[in-house]
Amino acid sequence: MTGAAGDPGAVERALAAVAPERWEAYEGLLRALAGGQVWMLLWHGSPGSPDAQYGNMDVGGHGYAPCATSPAQLAASGWTRAHEVVSGPEIAASLYQSRWGLWLDPHRPGGGVGVPWADLRRIALGLDRLPAGPLHISEPAGQSSPFFAVLEQQAGEVRPLRSLRRAWVRPVLGEAYLAIGLDLYDASPPSVEAARALVQRAAAQAPDGPGVSTVMMADEYDPVAMWMWANARPFFDRQAAGQPAPTGFGYAAQPPAGPAQGWPQAPWPGYPGR
Structure with missing residues (x-):
């Protein structure tokens, strides 16, 4: 599928500014x-044929689909x-869901730049909605604060809520923040809203936090959720506390708690074109 028209040199110029530890330039890319x-x-x-398949690269055990950033770079690649022209959001949404990254201009001196799947996810879902990586994630300090006390006291009243986890997240750009992991029996919009409202009420008890x-x-x-599954014990756990799990329509069909299976995925011959 052909990408939306735009400045064909914008990505190429942004790539030229990227250098190690220059996170603002990478964010610009x-x-x-x-x-x-x-x-x-x-x-x-x-392009568009049923057997179309993008190329692939393996870098450090991670899969990337190579591309050129402009017509000039496509010609320079030899x-x-x-080839297929695809918009950035479209290729980002297509690749990240298989945990494949995008490698820009691998023919350049130095090998070009790889964009990992986690950053493609940010492009697909909105750069302003997700924190800029790499993320430094750790256990939060002050775990006996009024905020956590309110969460633990009221969590049992939110029926879809199975457990709560926490993490302290420091993005490479922007302010650090406290992340609360919501593990739900029922992921319907009303249930998600009820769990988030619980967190908002608790945050109101600590306005200066x-x-x-x-x-x-x-x-x-979500890299923060992945870290929590691997490293953070629940500070509220309905089942460990002996509280009954909710019953009724929508609950029995929910999968058991735990991280998603099948990650990381093994490399494969190539990503289908579109």
Whole structure:
């Protein structure tokens, strides 16, 4: 599928500014990708054909689909097979769900730049909605604060809530914040809203505290949720406390608590083109 028209050199110029530890420049590259397009290299087939397949690279055990950032870079790459022009948000949404990244201009001196799947997820869902990585995640200090006391006291009243976890998150850019992981029996919008309202009420008890964000533990792509499954014990656990699990429509069909299976995925021959 052809990407939206735009400045064909925007991503290429943003890439030229990227250097190690220059996180603002890297964030600028992500913004350019979010508003631009890339030239995907097709290893098999032609654009739109059923057998179309993007090329692939393995870097440090992680899969990436290579691309060029402009017509000039496509020509400089010497690629002689077909290619496909795709908008940045479209390719980001397509790749991150299989935990594949995007590698920009691998033919450049130095090898170009890889954008991991977690950053593609930010492009797909909105750069302003998700924190800028890499993230430093740790156990929060002050775990006996009034905020946590209110959460523990009132959590049992929120029927869809199975457990709560917590983490202190320091993005590479922006302010650090407290993340509360919501593990729900029922992920319907009313249930999610009820759990988030609980966190908002508790945050109101500590207005001078740090920023607070909620994380859905069922989100298998959220790096904070992944860290919590691996490293954080629940500070509220309905089943451990002996409280009965909710029953009724929608609850019995929910999967058991725990991290998503199947990650990381093994490399595969290539990502299908579109």
